[in-house]
Amino acid sequence: MNDDRMWFDAAVAKLADPQNQRVWSIVVSLFGDLAQDRTARVSGGALGRIIEPMGIKPEAIRVALHRLRKDGWIDSTRIGRVSEHFLTEYGRTRSAQVTPRIYARTPVPVSRWHILIAEDGNGTCTLEKAVQDGDYTMLSRNAALGPGAPQEHADDLLALEVSPQNAPAWLRERLCPPEMRTACASLIGALQQVSDTWPKGWVPTPAQTATLRTLIIHRWRRVALRNPDIPASFFPSDWEEPACRDAVFRVLDTLPRPSLKDINGQG
Amino acid sequence: MNDDRMWFDAAVAKLADPQNQRVWSIVVSLFGDLAQDRTARVSGGALGRIIEPMGIKPEAIRVALHRLRKDGWIDSTRIGRVSEHFLTEYGRTRSAQVTPRIYARTPVPVSRWHILIAEDGNGTCTLEKAVQDGDYTMLSRNAALGPGAPQEHADDLLALEVSPQNAPAWLRERLCPPEMRTACASLIGALQQVSDTWPKGWVPTPAQTATLRTLIIHRWRRVALRNPDIPASFFPSDWEEPACRDAVFRVLDTLPRPSLKDINGQG
Numbered sequence: 001m002n003d004d005r006m007w008f009d010a011a012v013a014k015l016a017d018p019q020n021q022r023v024w025s026i027v028v029s030l031f032g033d034l035a036q037d038r039t040a041r042v043s044g045g046a047l048g049r050i051i052e053p054m055g056i057k058p059e060a061i062r063v064a065l066h067r068l069r070k071d072g073w074i075d076s077t078r079i080g081r082v083s084e085h086f087l088t089e090y091g092r093t094r095s096a097q098v099t100p101r102i103y104a105r106t107p108v109p110v111s112r113w114h115i116l117i118a119e120d121g122n123g124t125c126t127l128e129k130a131v132q133d134g135d136y137t138m139l140s141r142n143a144a145l146g147p148g149a150p151q152e153h154a155d156d157l158l159a160l161e162v163s164p165q166n167a168p169a170w171l172r173e174r175l176c177p178p179e180m181r182t183a184c185a186s187l188i189g190a191l192q193q194v195s196d197t198w199p200k201g202w203v204p205t206p207a208q209t210a211t212l213r214t215l216i217i218h219r220w221r222r223v224a225l226r227n228p229d230i231p232a233s234f235f236p237s238d239w240e241e242p243a244c245r246d247a248v249f250r251v252l253d254t255l256p257r258p259s260l261k262d263i264n265g266q267g
Numbered sequence: 268m269n270d271d272r273m274w275f276d277a278a279v280a281k282l283a284d285p286q287n288q289r290v291w292s293i294v295v296s297l298f299g300d301l302a303q304d305r306t307a308r309v310s311g312g313a314l315g316r317i318i319e320p321m322g323i324k325p326e327a328i329r330v331a332l333h334r335l336r337k338d339g340w341i342d343s344t345r346i347g348r349v350s351e352h353f354l355t356e357y358g359r360t361r362s363a364q365v366t367p368r369i370y371a372r373t374p375v376p377v378s379r380w381h382i383l384i385a386e387d388g389n390g391t392c393t394l395e396k397a398v399q400d401g402d403y404t405m406l407s408r409n410a411a412l413g414p415g416a417p418q419e420h421a422d423d424l425l426a427l428e429v430s431p432q433n434a435p436a437w438l439r440e441r442l443c444p445p446e447m448r449t450a451c452a453s454l455i456g457a458l459q460q461v462s463d464t465w466p467k468g469w470v471p472t473p474a475q476t477a478t479l480r481t482l483i484i485h486r487w488r489r490v491a492l493r494n495p496d497i498p499a500s501f502f503p504s505d506w507e508e509p510a511c512r513d514a515v516f517r518v519l520d521t522l523p524r525p526s527l528k529d530i531n532g533q534g
Contacts, residue, residue: 115382115427119437120408139425141387142407156435158406160382162427165417170386171425 004202011197012053014190015215019183020222023056023064028073029218031087032095032102034210034260044083046263049207050214102217102224105249113231114150117158118142126156137175137228147229164231172236175228183223184240191216191247198254206258213255220248271469278464279320281457282482286450287489290323290331295340296485298354299362299369301477301527311350313530316474317481369484369491372516380498381417384425385409393423404495406438414496431498439503442495450490451507458483458514465521473525480522487515 030050035042051061065085068074073091077084087095101107116136118127124142136144150159167175194212204212227241228234235241297317302309318328332352335341340358344351354362368374383403385394391409403411417426434442461479471479494508495501502508 115429117382117406117410119435123407123437139384140390140409143384143410150432156437158435158438160429160431162382162429164427168386168423168425170390170423 004199007197007199007202008204008208009053011194012055012211012215014193015212015219016054017215017219017222018186020218021054021056023051023060024067026051026054026056026214026218027061027064027068028091028095029221030210030214031074031085031091032099032221033213033217034257034263035087036092036095036099038092040260041084041086041264042260043264044085046207046210046260047085049263050210053208053211054215098221098225102221105245109232110147110229112147112149112161113164114146114148114159114161115139116144116146116150117160119156123156130157135229137230139171145230165233167230167234172234175230175234176236176239180223180226181240183226184244187219187223188240188244188247190219191251195251195254204255206262209255209258210263213252213257216248216251216255220244271466274464274466274469275471275475276320278461279322279478279482281460282479282486283321284482284486284489285453287485288321288323290318290327291334293318293321293323293481293485294328294331294335295358295362296488297477297481298341298352298358299366299488300480300484301524301530302354303359303362303366305359307527308351308353308531309527310531311352313474313477313527314352316530317477320475320478321482365488365492369488372512376499377414377496379414379416379428380431381413381415381426381428382406383411383413383417384427386423390423397424402496404442404497412497432500434497434501439501442497442501443503443506447490447493448507450493451511454486454490455507455511455514457486458518462518462521471522473529476522476525477530480519480524483515483518483522487511 027047030047031040031042034040047061047065048058052058065074065076068091069076072088073094074085075088076086116127116130118124120142127142127144130136131138131144134146136146138144145162145164150161223241223244294314297314298307298309301307314328314332315325319325332341332343335358336343339355340361341352342355343353383394383397385391387409394409394411397403398405398411401413403413405411412429412431417428490508490511
C-alpha cells in the first residue's frame, strides 16, 4: 500500500459522517450526486468500488439496495452477470427536490416572509399540516415562519406578511442548536484537513473521486437540509453554515464529478 | 307632567345602558364629559340634577362618591352647605387617557403593525406584561398584535413588523364577539329612536342635556373602549362600531356640552 493509498484511506475515515453511516442513506447521496439523470445506471460493481472503501461490506450494500427497492426509490435490472441500479421516477423526484438546497453555492436570499398563526388548541393540527406541506419553520407551538408572500391557506390560519429584523436568544437557540454548530465545525475541520494534506500531484481514480464526493455530499446534505430556512438576521453572528458551504464546494471543485461510464467499466 | 317631560323620561330609559348602571361608573362618565378641566367643580346639587333622573337615588350617588374618593378618582370640598366634587390629578389623568378613543369622530387609521411572539411556556409572562403596558390585542396564547413599528422589547419576545390582510373566522369571532355586536346594534337603535321622536322645537335644560350626554357617553364608552385596536381588514364586513360612532356624534351634536356654571347654579 503506497502513501497515496494510505492518505486516501485516512481521508475517507476523516470525511465519514460520525453521526450517520446508514448505508441506504449513503446510496441515496451517491445517486443524487452521480446518477440523477433519467438514463443513468450504476452497476453493482461500481457501487462496490465507491462504497466498500468506506468500510462497508458488500452484504450491507445488498441489504440497502433491497430496502430502497422496497421503498420505491431505486430499481434494478440484470443483464447477464451484471446488475444495474437506477433511480425510479419517485426517487428522482425526491432527489431533485433537495438538490437546490444542497448544491446552491450562494443560496438566493428570501426577500419576503410570512407567518401563520393557529388558533389555540385545535388549530395546531391545521398548522402542522401546512408546515409539513411547505417550507415552514416553527417559531412556537402555534406560529410558523415561511418564505414568500402569504398564500391562500386553510381558512383557519392567520397569515401575516412580516419584516423580520432580529430574533430573541431562545429562538436562535431553538433554530440554530448546538448539534448543528458541531456538525458544521467538524465538517469544516475534516475538509480543511483533507485539503491541507492532499498529496502533491495525486489524481484519484474515478471511483475514488466518487467515494470522496459521496462522503462529502452525504455529510453536507444533513447540514444543508437541516439549516433552518430563516431570515439572515435570525442567525447568530458566528453561524458557520455559510463557511461550511464554502469549504464543501472548495473541495468538491477539486473533485470534478466522474463519468459513470468510467466507474461502471472500471475494475 | 307635560309631553316633553314624558318624552325626556322615555329617552332616559331608552338610553340607559342595559348592561351597566353602576353609579360610580356613571359618575366617571359624567366627569369625563363635563368636568375634565383642572378648575371644573360639580356641586352636589348638580350631580343630583343630572343623575337622579336616571332613576338613581341620592343615597346611591353618595355611596358612589365615597367609593370614588376612596379610590383616589375624585375629591370633594364643602363650602357652607354646598359640597363640590372634582377629579383628582389621578382621575383626570385616567380620564384623559381614554378621551381620544371615546371622542374621536374618525379614528386615525394605524398604518404600521407588529406582532410579539413569546416562547412556549414561560415566555407568556413577558408577553402578558408587554400587553398590559401597551395597546396590544392577543391573537393567541403567545402572540399579540400592536400598532406601530416593533419597539425595543424585553429580549425574549420575537417582534415582527406585519402587513395584516385578513383574519380567519375564529379570530374575527374572538376579536369581534356577539356581545359587542349586540351592544352596538342596541345603542344605534336607542339613538335612532331618540332622534326620530325628538319633540319638535323642544330645548332641554342644561341639566337635562347633561343627563342625556352622560347616558350616551357612558354607554358608548363601553363600546368604544372594547372595540379592538386591530387592522380595518380584520373586522367583519358588517361590523357596526363605525355606524355606532356616527350615530353617537350625530345625537351629541344636538346636545352641546352645557356649562357647569349653569348646572351648578340651576335648581
